[in-house]
Amino acid sequence: MGGPGSSPCASCKLLRRRCAKDCIFAPYFPSDDPHKFAIVHKVFGASNVSKMLQELPIHQRADAVNSLVFEANARVRDPVYGCVGAISYLQNQVSQLQMQLAVAQAEILCIQLQHEPTLQSHHQLLELDQGDKALLLHNNNIDNFNSNNNNNNLCYAMSSGQFSSNFAPSSIMQMQMQDPPKQESLWT
Amino acid sequence: MNPKRCAACRYLRRRCPKDCVFSPYFPPNNPDKFACVHRIYGAGNVSKMLQQLPVQTRAEAVESLCFEATCRVEDPVYGCVGIISLLQNQIQKTQNLLPRTQAEISVAQIKPSQNQHSAFM
Numbered sequence: 001m002g003g004p005g006s007s008p009c010a011s012c013k014l015l016r017r018r019c020a021k022d023c024i025f026a027p028y029f030p031s032d033d034p035h036k037f038a039i040v041h042k043v044f045g046a047s048n049v050s051k052m053l054q055e056l057p058i059h060q061r062a063d064a065v066n067s068l069v070f071e072a073n074a075r076v077r078d079p080v081y082g083c084v085g086a087i088s089y090l091q092n093q094v095s096q097l098q099m100q101l102a103v104a105q106a107e108i109l110c111i112q113l114q115h116e117p118t119l120q121s122h123h124q125l126l127e128l129d130q131g132d133k134a135l136l137l138h139n140n141n142i143d144n145f146n147s148n149n150n151n152n153n154l155c156y157a158m159s160s161g162q163f164s165s166n167f168a169p170s171s172i173m174q175m176q177m178q179d180p181p182k183q184e185s186l187w188t
Numbered sequence: 189m190n191p192k193r194c195a196a197c198r199y200l201r202r203r204c205p206k207d208c209v210f211s212p213y214f215p216p217n218n219p220d221k222f223a224c225v226h227r228i229y230g231a232g233n234v235s236k237m238l239q240q241l242p243v244q245t246r247a248e249a250v251e252s253l254c255f256e257a258t259c260r261v262e263d264p265v266y267g268c269v270g271i272i273s274l275l276q277n278q279i280q281k282t283q284n285l286l287p288r289t290q291a292e293i294s295v296a297q298i299k300p301s302q303n304q305h306s307a308f309m
Contacts, residue, residue, distance in 0.1 A: 043237075045230045052228075052264060060265045067269040071256060079237060080245045083268045084252040090275035097282040104289040111296040 010037040015046060024053050028065040036069055043072040195222040200231055209238050213250040221254055228257040 008019035009026035014037055019026060025046075029037040040049055049068060053061050075082035196210035197203065199222050204211060210231075214222040225234055234253065238246050259268035266273070 043233065044228065045233050048228060048230050048233075052260075056264055064265045067266045070269050071260075071267060075237075075256075079241055080249045081252045082256060083272065084255055087268060087271055087275065090272060090279065094275055094278050094282065097279060097286065101282055101286055101289060104286065104293060107293050108289070108296050111293070 007031050010034045011041070011046060014038060014041060024050055028053075028062060039072045039076060040065075040068050043075050044068060192216070195219045196226075196231065199223060199226060209235050213238075213247060224257045224261060225250075225253050228260050229253065 006019075008017075008031060009023055010029040010031050010033060011025035012019035012023060013031060013034065025037065029040075037046075044052075049065075052068070053064065056064055071083050074086060078085050081088070193204035193216060194208055194211035195214040195216050195218060197208060198216060199219065210222065229237075237253070238249065241249055256268050259271065263270050
């Protein structure tokens with residue numbers, strides 16, 4: 001904490017000013033880590049950070065500072081894409097994993113359809129999207145599901161999450177909050 | 189007032205020079221874009237960041253800055269780090285689910301042959 005007699009916080013040191021007792025930066029930018037404030041100041045600017053922190057309740061400021069430091073570090077590492085580069089990478093990973101999961105679940109369904117076609121198929125198919133059902137019903141060559149090429153086609157057809165190249169945070173967050181396909185429907 | 193000023197210069201109430209660093213990326217028909225970026229980063233910081241980049245990468249840089257600024261406005265505590273956290277959780281969940289599903293494939297493949305075997309006993 002700043003104040004008379006104590007050492008100034010990292011921000012006041014960098015800004016070369018007196019560190020007041022109620023310095024807004026002092027709790028989050030201790031003097032033993034000057035790099036932390038330096039990078040945030042470089043990307044956002046001290047006055048912007050100060051304004052952002054003042055608009056937040058005190059109990060949320062530590063998290064806000066940590067996320068600002070993270071973003072600032074990402075921006076310095078990658079001046080063009082910053083955090084968006086990481087988001088893009090993770091979205092691709094999510095898409096790939098969801099496709100693998102969808103393929104695996106389709107394989108289970110196909111095995112079941114092979115062995116219990118009349119009893120289970122109608123109930124299970126009700127759990128799929130229309131596009132998925134159409135693909136499964138029209139695909140008579142079940143053996144081909146094990147080949148890479150057809151798995152890729154099935155993956156492409158069944159993947160419902162489209163990676164959005166449009167940088168719209170709300171839409172990306174909504175897309176990513178979709179749950180993976182439910183497991184229990186395949187076993188009822 | 190010069191109607192051809194870019195959104196940044198209009199916002200900053202200044203003349204828009206021919207070589208304005210902002211004008212290619214902040215057209216006058218979208219004032220909110222610059223307002224959002226200015227609110228989080230400040231015009232000076234954005235200008236510095238753009239000037240340090242090769243011209244061909246600046247458009248992408250502006251879009252990513254806008255995205256991050258919008259995230260920060262929507263979530264003042266976590267900004268786009270909140271999205272990263274969500275994605276990491278989703279990856280973790282799906283990675284946990286995948287081996288279970290693959291095990292179910294093995295069970296499904298074995299099950300019918302056991303039924304067939306028992307039919308002939």
